[in-house]
Amino acid sequence: MTLTELKQRSLLGLKELDKEEIESILDRAAYWENHSSKVHQVSQGKFAANMFFENSTRTRFSFEVAEKRLGAEVINFSAAASSVEKGESIYDTVRTLESMGIDVGIIRLKPSGVLAELATSIKVPLINAGDGNNEHPTQALLDLYTMRKQFGSLKGLNVSIVGDILHSRVARSNLYALRKFGANVNFCAPSNMQAADLDAPYVSIDEAIKADVVMMLRVQLERHASGMLNSAESYRENYGLTVARAEKIAKHAIIMHPAPVNRNVEIDSELVEHPQSKIFPQMQNGVPIRMAVIERALG
Ligand code: CP
Numbered sequence: 001m002t003l004t005e006l007k008q009r010s011l012l013g014l015k016e017l018d019k020e021e022i023e024s025i026l027d028r029a030a031y032w033e034n035h036s037s038k039v040h041q042v043s044q045g046k047f048a049a050n051m052f053f054e055n056s057t058r059t060r061f062s063f064e065v066a067e068k069r070l071g072a073e074v075i076n077f078s079a080a081a082s083s084v085e086k087g088e089s090i091y092d093t094v095r096t097l098e099s100m101g102i103d104v105g106i107i108r109l110k111p112s113g114v115l116a117e118l119a120t121s122i123k124v125p126l127i128n129a130g131d132g133n134n135e136h137p138t139q140a141l142l143d144l145y146t147m148r149k150q151f152g153s154l155k156g157l158n159v160s161i162v163g164d165i166l167h168s169r170v171a172r173s174n175l176y177a178l179r180k181f182g183a184n185v186n187f188c189a190p191s192n193m194q195a196a197d198l199d200a201p202y203v204s205i206d207e208a209i210k211a212d213v214v215m216m217l218r219v220q221l222e223r224h225a226s227g228m229l230n231s232a233e234s235y236r237e238n239y240g241l242t243v244a245r246a247e248k249i250a251k252h253a254i255i256m257h258p259a260p261v262n263r264n265v266e267i268d269s270e271l272v273e274h275p276q277s278k279i280f281p282q283m284q285n286g287v288p289i290r291m292a293v294i295e296r297a298l299g
Contacts, residue, residue: 009104009125009297012115013135014177022177026145028292029285032069043072046298049102051077052129053090054110058259058283059129059138063106066290072298075102090114091121098124104297107131125297133167133223139258140173142289144181146282147213150254154181160208162188162239163217163266166195167224170258171217175200186211190239192228193219205239209249215256216241216266232265241267246274254278 014022048067052060060076067074077097079085084093094105105126109115112132119126130136148154159178165171165187175185175198187200188208208214219229229235236242241255246268249255255267255277263269272279 006123006125007119009299010119011125011127011137011293011297012119013128013131014137014140014173014180015135017137017177019180022141022144022180025141025289025292025296026148028295029141029145029288032288032291033285039069039071041071042295043067043070043298046072046103047075047101048072048104048106048294048298049075049077049097050106050129051094051097052108053079053084054108054130056108056130058286059108059136062283062286063127063129063138063290063294065287066294069287070291070294070298072103072294091118094118094122098122104294106294127293127297130169133169133172135173135176136169136258137173137177138286138290138293139170140177141293142282142286143170143174143215143256143258144177145285145289146256146278147183147254149285150278151212154178154183157181157183157213158186158211159183159213159215160186160188160203160211161200161215161217162205162208162241164193164219165189165198165217166193167220168195168217171195172198174215188239190235205245209241209245212250212253213256214241214249214253215258218258218260219262219265232262236265236268240265241271243268243270246271246276249276256282259283 050063064074105124106129108129109131112134115128115131128137161171178185185200186203188203188205257279
């Protein structure tokens with residue numbers, strides 16, 4: 001296999017991935033979701049390294065479950081328990097694991113853009129598990145999968161993404177992918193959490209909750225300059241999905257959130273497991289999506 005072919009198996013973002021490729025990942029995820037046995041040996045003898053330089057629960061563990069369900073050998077790397085603590089660079093860390101013979105690297109990084117740079121020098125396929133505020137492609141794939149399962153098609157779907165758009169890699173990946181399928185995406189955010197690099201229109205919260213999909217985003221306090229969020233109460237009042245607002249959403253509409261959730265800030269606690277909420281199904285769908293992505297990377 002040539003280096004170019006190997007690199008085509010990477011998944012760095014959805015902006016550059018064509019619609020057919022995304023569709024084939026969603027279809028393969030449906031295959032895995034409907035497969036009755038839990039463990040398969042399609043990736044037996046392959047080594048997958050989960051390299052998380054930033055904390056994660058859902059992404060990290062669903063990649064691990066996905067890799068194990070495919071029969072791969074799994075290596076879990078956590079920056080806090082590694083030589084990164086002694087000052088080793090991200091590049092040297094990834095090169096170290098590559099030199100040991102891994103077949104795919106799943107990487108989450110805090111700074112945006114480092115992943116793209118790494119991908120120019122690392123030869124094994126790399127999968128973006130969250131890249132600063134740039135992209136989170138497997139999250140958006142599982143979001144699209146959840147919407148497609150609910151509505152059958154993404155074409156013409158009205159999707160509102162509400163919250164901290166500025167710091168959201170989830171909003172970016174969803175916007176890029178949903179538009180390829182003909183969905184209409186609106187954003188809703190306070191002015192200091194709007195993203196100048198994205199061209200989706202901003203609407204009021206009353207308008208946003210009229211959509212087929214109301215996707216709430218976490219207020220990412222860890223990425224904020226000080227003073228961005230005046231008070232959790234006023235954010236909830238102006239931009240949160242409250243119980244009163246949820247009563248106004250359409251009966252066919254769904255509530256989504258990539259999680260982790262700040263309960264009673266961007267979404268009221270009672271709504272997390274509301275009958276129209278897909279928050280836990282989203283997490284469930286993350287496993288077949290990541291199986292499809294890992295399988296594609298390993299060939
Ligand atoms: N949605 C998401 O990326 O969650 P984690 O940060 O827990 O992986």
